[in-house]
Amino acid sequence: MSISDFPSETYTVKFEKLLSNGCCLAHADGMAVFVPYAIPGETAEIRITEQKKGYLLGKIIGISDYDDSVRIQPKCPVFTRCGGCALQHIQYERQLELKKNMLLETLSRTGHLSKMPEVRVFPSEPYGYRARVQLHPTADSRPGFMSGATNTVLPIAECPICNAAINSVLKNEKLRLHERTTFYSPDNRTVHTGAADFTFTLRDRELTASAQCFFQSNPVMYQKVLEELLMNVESGNTYLDLYSGIGLAGIFMADRFQALYFVEENPVSSRYGIKNIRDLHNCRFFNMKSEAWIKSPRSHISFDTVFVDPPRTGLSESVCSYLIKKQPENIYYLSCNFTTLARDLGKMTESGGYKIEFLDMFDFYPQTADMECLVKLKKGN
DSSP, rough: OOGGGGGGSOOEEEEEETTTOOOOOEETTEEOOOOOTOOOOOOOEEEEEEEEEEEEEEEEEEEEEEEEETOOSSOTTTTTTTTSOTTBBBBBHHHHHHHHHHHHHHHHTTTTTOOOOEEEEEEEOSSSSSSSEEEETTTTTTTTEEEETSEEEOOOSOTBBBBBHHHHHHHHHTOOOOOOEEEOOOTOOOOOEOOEEEEEEEEEEEEEEEEOOOOSSSSSHHHHHHHHHHHHHHOEEEEEESSSSTHHHTTTTTGEEEEEEEOOOOOOHHHHHHTTTTOOOTTTEESSSSHHTSSSSSGGOOOSSSEEEETOOOOOOHHHHHHHHHOEEEHHHEOHHHHHHHHHHHHHHSSSOEEEEEEEEEOSSTTOOOOEEEEEEEEEE
16 A cells, blocks of 8 residues: 555544654554644544555644643644654643553563553653753754754754753854754753863762763753662662763762672763762773673672663663573663663563562653653562
């Protein structure tokens, strides 16, 4: 079936569920259709706009049945043109429900996880939360975001999901950019960019970094994650922190373990990680891939607790196999991609001998379909 098989007239559909790209799923003549700016439960007229492998893309022409307490007016005037947000048209509490449903379905379908503890949901401030952005130069060198539809740069003078400090950058009429530039403001006062060092305080500890390091974009929610970790991580002999960035999680565990090992591939993040543990004599930092470290002599150490915060691709096959073989008592997994999280949890619970003690959903990115999840895995069924 090709796009030519779908004539120009509209189709009446009912939107079924939210998808990870922020679209909603519907069906037209038996074919799956992904439609942006829809809400599950609504009935609408759509037109097919593009054919992809195995599904179609559609566009809303008119909505005949909707809930006006759920469908709201977006705050951003360029909402449907900018590629950043997908859910500003949905009331925030309903966003959380839809994301939780999407997470649970993926855990069941991809991870084959049927027995799950109740997922706790940690909401964020719906707007003004984002502390880190990548800005692109427009044709006249003004700051902008990438447009989701055309892959061009859209000039932006204000963004409702960014904090006040980042918005002060966007409002600066004298600012000119010549390349993609990252701006970061963890304290919502001072804005940092480039390779220059800056210090910031987290839980009464002064840390060093630069805007070139990877940071979570929602520092308030990251503190909530850290609080959950500190309430749950038990003291022990050895602690392993894979994909450790600048060491943010493990640094706060230093007084609970005799020896802590940090592994980070990125050389910039590693450089600051080494700086941040310089006064912690029981900590060692390794600038190398996790896949390489697990083949090194130190990987033969037995670990009581392992913390992993992998990229969106999740744990590699070799790292997942290593953890299952080593059988640490506790594994804490912070994930930015619930699909690869579900895959990895399926492996660890089905054949790895682990059970899920808790799974928390942190809404780091309101107005988008993204989320962070923190999972505790305990050895033994």
